[in-house]
Amino acid sequence: MDSFEYRNGGLFCEEVSLSRIADEIGTPTYVYSRDALESAYMDYARALEGRDALVCFAVKANSNIGVLNLLARLGAGFDIVSLGELERVLRAGGDPAKVVFSGLGKQPHEIKRALEVGIHCFNIESDAELDRVNAVAAELGQVARISFRVNPDVDAKTHPYISTGLKENKFGIDIDHALDVYRRAHALSNVEVVGIDCHIGSQLTELSPFLDALDRLLILIDQLAEEGITLRHLDLGGGLGVCYTDETPPTPADYIAAIVERLGDRELALVFEPGRSIAANAGVLLTRVEFLKQTGEKNFAIIDGAMNDLIRPSLYGAYQEIIPVELREEGEMKNWDLVGPVCETGDFLGKDRALNLQPGDLLAVCSAGAYGFVMASNYNTRTRPAEVIVDDNEYCVVREREKLSDLMRGEHLLPKDR
Numbered sequence: 001m002d003s004f005e006y007r008n009g010g011l012f013c014e015e016v017s018l019s020r021i022a023d024e025i026g027t028p029t030y031v032y033s034r035d036a037l038e039s040a041y042m043d044y045a046r047a048l049e050g051r052d053a054l055v056c057f058a059v060k061a062n063s064n065i066g067v068l069n070l071l072a073r074l075g076a077g078f079d080i081v082s083l084g085e086l087e088r089v090l091r092a093g094g095d096p097a098k099v100v101f102s103g104l105g106k107q108p109h110e111i112k113r114a115l116e117v118g119i120h121c122f123n124i125e126s127d128a129e130l131d132r133v134n135a136v137a138a139e140l141g142q143v144a145r146i147s148f149r150v151n152p153d154v155d156a157k158t159h160p161y162i163s164t165g166l167k168e169n170k171f172g173i174d175i176d177h178a179l180d181v182y183r184r185a186h187a188l189s190n191v192e193v194v195g196i197d198c199h200i201g202s203q204l205t206e207l208s209p210f211l212d213a214l215d216r217l218l219i220l221i222d223q224l225a226e227e228g229i230t231l232r233h234l235d236l237g238g239g240l241g242v243c244y245t246d247e248t249p250p251t252p253a254d255y256i257a258a259i260v261e262r263l264g265d266r267e268l269a270l271v272f273e274p275g276r277s278i279a280a281n282a283g284v285l286l287t288r289v290e291f292l293k294q295t296g297e298k299n300f301a302i303i304d305g306a307m308n309d310l311i312r313p314s315l316y317g318a319y320q321e322i323i324p325v326e327l328r329e330e331g332e333m334k335n336w337d338l339v340g341p342v343c344e345t346g347d348f349l350g351k352d353r354a355l356n357l358q359p360g361d362l363l364a365v366c367s368a369g370a371y372g373f374v375m376a377s378n379y380n381t382r383t384r385p386a387e388v389i390v391d392d393n394e395y396c397v398v399r400e401r402e403k404l405s406d407l408m409r410g411e412h413l414l415p416k417d418r
C-alpha cells in the first residue's frame with residue numbers, strides 16, 4: 001500500500017487526503033491510486049521487456065473503465081470472461097487484438113462478438129466448447145485462434161474457493177485428456193491452435209505450485225511439438241498473491257525469472273493474466289463509523305460499509321487491514337468488530353481490530369482494489385459505492401454512487417386488473 005501514507009496524522013492517497021474525498025464524495029467509496037496501479041502493471045511489463053509477451057489484466061478483479069483505460073494506455077492486454085467485460089475493455093480503449101477470452105461457459109453470441117472484434121485468443125475449457133467456437137467461426141467464415149486451458153492437477157495451497165487447478169475443480173481440460181483434444185482441434189477447419197493456458201488459483205504466495213504446473217505443461221508442449229502441433233504461446237493465468245497482512249509473495253520479477261529459466265530454448269511467447277497483483281493494493285474502501293455499540297461480550301463499531309460493498313471478509317474469511325483515516329492522540333484502543341448495517345451475522349469487514357474509535361470516524365479498509373467493487377451487490381437494497389481514482393494532487397470520480405432510482409430501474413408493478 002505504498003501510495004497510501006499518513007501525513008501529520010491524516011491518511012493520504014498520493015497527494016490527496018482521504019478525509020477530503022469522504023467529505024466531498026461521501027462514504028462508502030472505493031479510492032484507487034493511479035500511481036499504484038501503473039507501477040504494479042509496470043512490474044510485469046519491465047520483467048518481460050525484450051520478450052514476446054502480453055500482460056492481460058484480469059478484468060474480473062476490477063472492471064471500472066477508468067481503471068481499464070489507464071492500463072490500456074500503458075499497452076496492457078485484457079483477460080475477459082464475458083461479453084460484458086469485452087464491451088468494457090472496448091469502451092476503455094483497450095486493443096481487442098490483446099484480449100484473451102477465458103471462462104468455461106462462453107455463449108454463441110459472446111463468441112461471435114469476440115470474433116468480430118478480432119480478439120487474440122479463446123481459452124477453451126472443454127470438448128463441447130471447442131465445437132461451439134469452431135461452429136460459430138464457421139458461420140462467420142473465420143478461423144478462431146484458440147488455446148486450451150489445461151487442468152494440471154496441482155494444489156495451489158490457497159483458499160478452496162479460489163483454488164482451480166485440481167482434478168476435482170470444474171476448470172480446464174484434464175491434462176491426461178489434453179493430447180486428444182489438441183489432435184482433434186488440429187484437424188478442424190475453423191480453429192487455429194496457437195497456445196496452451198492454465199490458471200491454478202488465486203492469492204498464491206509461493207512459486208512452487210506455479211512451477212509444478214509449468215513443468216507439466218512443458219511436457220505436453222513438447223509432446224505436441226513432436227506431433228507437429230507447434231504452439232506459439234504459453235499463458236500461465238493469474239494468481240500471484242499480494243500482501244494483505246504479513247504474506248511475502250514472490251515479486252512478478254522473481255516469478256517471471258523462474259519461468260523463463262524453465263522454458264529453456266523453447267520459442268514460446270508468454271501471456272499472463274494478473275488481476276489481484278495489479279489492483280489489490282492500489283485501492284482502499286473508505287467507510288465511516290455510524291455508531292459504537294458495546295455489549296457485555298463485544299465492542300461493535302457499526303460502519304456504513306457492509307458485506308454488500310466488500311464481500312471478501314464474509315465470503316472467504318479474508319483478512320484486510322482496517323486503519324483510521326485520522327490518527328487520534330487521546331482516547332483508548334479497544335478491540336472492535338467492524339460490522340455493517342446488513343441483516344446478516346456474517347456482515348462484517350473485520351473482527352477484533354485494535355482501534356481507538358469515536359462515532360463519525362473514517363476508516364480505510366486496505367487492499368480493496370481487487371475483487372472489491374466488482375463483487376458488490378445491492379443486497380438489502382443498498383446502493384453500491386462510488387469509485388474514484390487519485391492522480392497526484394487531484395482525483396476523478398470514475399463511477400458515481402448508485403442512486404435508488406438505478407436500483408428500481410426495469411422493475412414493474414403488475415397491471416391493476418390482475
Ligand code: LLP
Pocket residue numbers: 058061079102103162199201202203237238239240273274275276277312316370371
Ligand atoms: N485468469 C483466470 C482464468 C482466472 O480465473 C483468474 C481469477 C485470473 C486470471 C486472475 O487471477 P488473480 O491474478 O487475480 O489471482 N474473488 C476471489 C478471487 C477469484 C479469482 C478468480 N479467478 C477473491 O476475492 O479472492
